[in-house]
Amino acid sequence: MSLPAWHRAKIVCTLGPATDAASVVERLIRAGMDVARVNMSHGGHADHARRIAQVRKTAHELKQPVAILTDLPGPKFRLGLLAAGARVLVEGAAVTLTAAPHDPAALPVRHPELLAALHPGESVYLADGSVELRVTGSGSDRVDCEIVIGGVVRSGSGINVPEADFGALVPTEDDRRHLAFALTQPVEWIGVSFVQSADDLARVRDCFPAGTHALLMAKIEKRRALAALDSIIDAADGVMVARGDLGVETNLAEIPLVQKRIIAAANARGRPVVTATQMLESMIEHEHPTRAEVTDVANAVLDGSDAVMLSGETAVGRHPVAAVEILSRVLRATEAEHAVRIAAERLQASAAEAGDAVSFVACQLAARVGARAIIAAVHDLAAAAAIARFRPAAPLLMVTGSEPLFRALTLVRGVAPIYPASGIGPQSYVDAARKWLFARRLAAEGEGAVLLFASAPGMTKPDTLQLVRL
Numbered sequence: 001m002s003l004p005a006w007h008r009a010k011i012v013c014t015l016g017p018a019t020d021a022a023s024v025v026e027r028l029i030r031a032g033m034d035v036a037r038v039n040m041s042h043g044g045h046a047d048h049a050r051r052i053a054q055v056r057k058t059a060h061e062l063k064q065p066v067a068i069l070t071d072l073p074g075p076k077f078r079l080g081l082l083a084a085g086a087r088v089l090v091e092g093a094a095v096t097l098t099a100a101p102h103d104p105a106a107l108p109v110r111h112p113e114l115l116a117a118l119h120p121g122e123s124v125y126l127a128d129g130s131v132e133l134r135v136t137g138s139g140s141d142r143v144d145c146e147i148v149i150g151g152v153v154r155s156g157s158g159i160n161v162p163e164a165d166f167g168a169l170v171p172t173e174d175d176r177r178h179l180a181f182a183l184t185q186p187v188e189w190i191g192v193s194f195v196q197s198a199d200d201l202a203r204v205r206d207c208f209p210a211g212t213h214a215l216l217m218a219k220i221e222k223r224r225a226l227a228a229l230d231s232i233i234d235a236a237d238g239v240m241v242a243r244g245d246l247g248v249e250t251n252l253a254e255i256p257l258v259q260k261r262i263i264a265a266a267n268a269r270g271r272p273v274v275t276a277t278q279m280l281e282s283m284i285e286h287e288h289p290t291r292a293e294v295t296d297v298a299n300a301v302l303d304g305s306d307a308v309m310l311s312g313e314t315a316v317g318r319h320p321v322a323a324v325e326i327l328s329r330v331l332r333a334t335e336a337e338h339a340v341r342i343a344a345e346r347l348q349a350s351a352a353e354a355g356d357a358v359s360f361v362a363c364q365l366a367a368r369v370g371a372r373a374i375i376a377a378v379h380d381l382a383a384a385a386a387i388a389r390f391r392p393a394a395p396l397l398m399v400t401g402s403e404p405l406f407r408a409l410t411l412v413r414g415v416a417p418i419y420p421a422s423g424i425g426p427q428s429y430v431d432a433a434r435k436w437l438f439a440r441r442l443a444a445e446g447e448g449a450v451l452l453f454a455s456a457p458g459m460t461k462p463d464t465l466q467l468v469r470l
Contacts, residue, residue: 002030004064006395006440007331008414010034010307011324012069012274015051016042016315025058027321028314029066032328034410035189036066037309040178041073052185065417067189067407069217070182072204074193075169077159079126080108089131091150097124097133098142106142109159117164118143125160126153129248162223162249170200171207179207183214188408191217191240196224198235213404215381217274220262221245229265237381238411239266240309243277260303267304270385272411275300276309280327284317289326297327298334304391306413356386358452362465363392366450372443372470373397375433376452376462381408383461387452388412394450395442397433426453426466434470443470 012035013019013028025036036055038048052068059066083104089095096105099112109115115138118124124133124145131153133145170192171179182190192204195218204216215237218225221244225232233239241262247255259275266273279297280289300308308327314320366374375397378384384398396415400406401424409417420432430451437443447470452462 003440004030004032005328005332006416006442007032007328008335008395009301009305009331010411010413011327011331012037012276012307012309012411013320013324014039014309014311014313014315015055016312018316018318018320019051019314024320025054026062028324029058029062029064031321031324032331033066033324035069035307037069037071037191037311038182038187039071039311039315040182041071041076042315045178045181048181049185052187065407065410065419067410068185068187069189069191069411070178070185070187071191071219072171072175072178072193074175074195074219075111075166075172076194077109077111077114077161079153079155079157079159080110081155082108082153086152086154088152089126089133089147089150091147093147093150094136095133095145095147096142097145100141107153112141113166113169114159114161114164115141115143117166118161119164122161122163123148125162125248127151127157128244129160158245158248160245160248165224166194166196168199168203170194170196171204175204176207179204183209183212186212186404187214188404189217189238189411190214191219192236193219193242194222194245195219195232195236196222197228198231201232201235213402215408217272221249223249226250226258226261229262233265233269233271236271238272238274238306240274240276241305243275247277259300263300263304267389270382270389272306272381272385272388272413273304274307274309274411275303275305277311279308279310280313280323283319283323283326284312287319287322289323294326294330297330301331301334302338306388307411356461358461358463358465359387360390362387362450362452363390365465365467366392366394369448369450369467371450371467372447373433373437373449374452375399375429375449375468377429377454378405378409378462380405381412384409384412384415386461388414395437397436399429399432426451429453430468430470437470445470 013033014037098106122135131151132149137144217238218236219240219242221242313323373395377399399418406417406419451466451468455464
């Protein structure tokens with residue numbers, strides 16, 4: 001059996017109807033899928049459970065670790081049903097948002113709490129930002145607006161209000177229901193949508209039963225989240241640059257800079273960061289991406305993303321496997337050209353702030369001696385991220401005895417998780433790493449590697465460094 005080509009940056013694929021066909025999940029894993037995303041905004045729990053089971057079964061058969069990321073819907077506001085299914089809003093005219101039924105002149109809103117949070121002067125964006133309203137007056141069950149930018153809105157169109165503070169709406173009741181389901185699977189990552197503060201993440205963690213190992217990924221898609229970015233990243237296990245709603249809530253011209261800012265902040269704190277939305281959007285319909293999309297993917301990697309994510313491309317697209325194959329090619333081409341330079345720049349930039357001296361020295365030593373790999377035994381995500389944040393050019397072979405961590409580590413850039421078949425101790429770690437490297441022809445007999453391990457039982461971080469021969 002041929003092994004998937006290894007790439008440092010990881011690939012997240014959204015599951016959906018397009019991945020249900022026979023052998024598609026297997027082909028996605030062979031093409032390079034590291035994480036399977038389940039979007040709880042679409043479909044029922046029975047469909048999600050079936051898809052998760054298929055990924056688990058196929059990954060086990062292929063002996064490839066694949067994590068599951070479950071994406072909670074969050075407080076996504078939408079219009080209700082329009083009489084004709086759609087309506088044209090004319091610039092300069094007045095329109096009313098209401099939660100009251102049977103008012104054909106108004107735009108129905110599904111969520112009364114949205115109306116209560118709106119104030120005069122605030123902007124309201126509809127239909128992915130293509131239509132803009134400005135609030136002129138508010139009441140208990142209706143909000144009057146002026147149409148600033150007109151256009152067509154449809155039943156169920158999304159509503160974005162960048163300035164409004166929705167308080168403690170995360171997690172919603174739907175989120176709690178979906179979270180309870182996800183934790184029964186169980187999944188490795190939980191994506192928390194529309195995070196505005198670290199408190200939102202704390203409330204989600206409060207829903208976890210004792211002994212839960214799932215990790216939280218904060219989706220940055222609200223303008224208010226940017227003001228609290230550092231505290232949100234500190235409270236999260238991972239971060240997603242969710243460019244869909246973020247693109248509506250933020251000045252379009254600033255999106256590239258906002259992306260770079262979020263990625264840099266996550267890198268500095270050792271949090272895995274995923275760049276998402278419209279990576280290869282044209283491949284939903286077409287067999288090949290645009291040159292601009294390929295460039296966007298490469299730049300996301302160069303910015304420091306741990307992973308890039310496909311949404312509709314794999315969930316409902318016509319060419320899900322081709323999208324992953326092309327993404328894998330772009331990642332490997334970008335890494336082949338720039339991995340060593342990025343590693344050198346990151347080590348130099350991090351020298352003054354290296355919080356984990358042993359991890360820093362291990363990466364520095366690997367670069368100086370041309371080590372084929374850095375091997376480490378880890379007990380949690382933070383220990384792996386402490387090494388991965390320096391972006392070494394050598395593969396990071398992270399050995400763990402925990403199956404949930406084994407899968408969760410597939411999201412961290414440069415990391416190849418290893419679940420040892422037997423044995424605990426430095427020599428067993430080297431043996432497992434040697435097998436992985438030789439199988440992929442990434443090292444040869446007698447070449448060197450850097451080994452990190454804990455010198456005493458019970459230690460959670462490695463404190464011993466050793467050069468070994470493979």
